[in-house]
Amino acid sequence: MSVRAEGVDLLRLIRLYIYGQFLEHARPPTVEQTAEALHTTMPAVRAAFRVLARGRVLVLEQGNYDIRMAMPFSAVETPFEVRAINQSWYANCAWDALGIPAMLSCDARIVASCGDCGDPITLAVMDNEVVGHTEVIHFAVPAARWWKNIVFT
């Protein structure tokens, strides 16, 4: 069974399943969990993960099929924690921390650390607006090079 044989529907289902698992459990599913939940095979899920990673929808850990990122979510702890709707998640970067409430259309509290002094920073998203102070986000890498090393970006 291949991704190609099943068409785009399996990719779509897997992508939504991954996001659903992040939303509910704050962590991504394994290949095995995904295969079981979607009644498909592990080789089909691995193939789909590869396609989604090539398409820059996911980032996999090097050398295996563990999901490191399903943007804006991070599977590993980062300095950017987002709390909303009785759950908390780690985002990949400051901008992705805004991406979580943007994606969910919900209010949120973002707890981060200042890249300069390390002090904790708390931001809020309320009623579709970000409530901060005078904070700025520094994008270090030009957009065209984001994916040369997405973990650093």
Add this chain to the structure above:
Amino acid sequence: MDNWCTDQGIERGAVVPLDQAWELARRWYGDRLRPDWRRPSAAETERLFAEVGLTRRFWRLEEPG
């Protein structure tokens, strides 16, 4: 910001105010959970950057971001 970049050993990139970053996040991630979502092309992404006022060369894409 310049001092911080020097301390970090990185070049100064783009400094984006929170409001603008939020607007970019809303446009970039707002439809991510839609079943028919697809990754925007490079041209679409550049248009999206421009719509929120990010027009410097820093935001140009030679390939999808």
